[in-house]
Amino acid sequence: MADVRQPVRESSPASRRGAAGVRAPGRARIGKLTLRTDPWWRTPLAYGLTLGIVGLYLLYAVFINKDYYWEPYISPMYSPCLTANCVANSGWGWFGSIDPVTPALIIIIFPAGLRATCYYYRKAYYRSFFLSPPACAVPEPRNGYKGESKFPLIVQNVHRYFFYITLIFNAILTYDAVIAFRDHQGNWGHMGLGTLVLIVNAALLWLYNLSCHSCRHAVGGRLRHFSKHPVRYWMWSQATRLNAKHAQIAWASLVFVALTDLYVRLVASGTITDPRFF
């Protein structure tokens, strides 16, 4: 049995100096790394590998700067394409060419900011990459703990602003999915596998935003009571139901963004042919 001794009293000198962490005075002394006997390391390892693989692919997509458009399909990584050097017919041309900055690099900061500051992803990457802590009841390797109350992690509080900004991106990607009902010459009334891919991608991104904790607060927060706000209560109830699935939606939408980019890339490069349904 593990050596579990009595905790040191909070009034010890080290405790008064503000020492923190699981090895700090005042915490129970345990002779093992953890008393857990289940394979607790599997989840942070799987999350870390998934984040690493998808993250590396998306980095490649951001910097490769080609094969992101095959009319009418555009990769979500390059939409909206705001620079003058976008592939013909794919861009808005708001800015001049900013070589070597790619069009994706200009816009990626917003969806990436939303994901990086997401309450769910914070849990995932704090555990997988910073081991802080790697799992419940498993101590982190460092002795100090400041949480998110000080710089740099206090910056995570900007999450709600990324939430609002990325709603605009979702609207643009929905528009991209709608115009994907055109054929390669611009005629309406057609649908290919790419159309379906863009629709699913836009739907998952809407679900991701609508299940966000900030969305739940935006529609139902700062009220003294719901009884006089039935519409907001209904919206809050729906957001709450979605919020319970936020982790699953977060993974599905992240992986599908990468798959959508890959699909458009394969079609645009001529590696595969887009099957037409009608």
Ligand code: FES
């Ligand atoms: S909490 Fe995950 S997107 Fe807001």
